[in-house]
Amino acid sequence: MNKFVTFALAQALMLATAAGATAEAPTGSSDNSTTASRPTLSLDVEIAETSIRAGEQLAIKATITNHGREAVTLVQPGDGSACGWRTPLTGVSLAPAASDARHPDLPKPYTGPRCGNVNPLTREEIVFLRPGETMPLSDWFCYLPVRDPGKHRVVFYYANQPDKTWRGVPLGQHDAEAMKLVHASTPCQLKSRELIIDVLAAEDAR
Numbered sequence: 001m002n003k004f005v006t007f008a009l010a011q012a013l014m015l016a017t018a019a020g021a022t023a024e025a026p027t028g029s030s031d032n033s034t035t036a037s038r039p040t041l042s043l044d045v046e047i048a049e050t051s052i053r054a055g056e057q058l059a060i061k062a063t064i065t066n067h068g069r070e071a072v073t074l075v076q077p078g079d080g081s082a083c084g085w086r087t088p089l090t091g092v093s094l095a096p097a098a099s100d101a102r103h104p105d106l107p108k109p110y111t112g113p114r115c116g117n118v119n120p121l122t123r124e125e126i127v128f129l130r131p132g133e134t135m136p137l138s139d140w141f142c143y144l145p146v147r148d149p150g151k152h153r154v155v156f157y158y159a160n161q162p163d164k165t166w167r168g169v170p171l172g173q174h175d176a177e178a179m180k181l182v183h184a185s186t187p188c189q190l191k192s193r194e195l196i197i198d199v200l201a202a203e204d205a206r
Contacts, residue, residue: 007098009191012106041067042190045192046061047060053200054147062136063191064135064137065135066129068174076088076124076127076140081115082142086121087166089107089159089162090142091106091107091110091157092154095125096158106204107157115172118166120170120175120184121166121179123175150199151196151199152196152197153195154197156192158190160189162186
């Protein structure tokens, strides 16, 4: 079930740029104030293409950086993250560029077709991120086929929820020690800075 997951987008002015946003409060907290004990993390997304046909997908590079003074434990996105079956939750939000629609605090889960199986959790999916270190996110980070041509505003999400109940039928046993580390990992809710993307109609792409 391994796959390289990308989404369709293009924007000439955003060529090879990065978008990042800092999160102070752990997931589930309504308190947005900053305290010394809370980690400061950023989700950064890099785009490297200028145009794409509607319905196609484009590769992105996404990373999380620890800007705080404390080490954190994070979980790589995996099979089921995009549809809300496991932690971390990942996703994207699209809105027409000309609209004033607000992006949600959490991503809407992917609801398209998929099988009921998931890859089992492995120890390699748990990352100990020290102050100043950056973690590249796996290919499971994001999936968004953009069907409608035009300009869109888009943001990306990563939300680690250590106590989340996992769904799906694993193709093998979840690593028990890795699952313990998941439950002890650092809760966080990250949203990237907004990007403007331009999706071309099939006959216009070049």
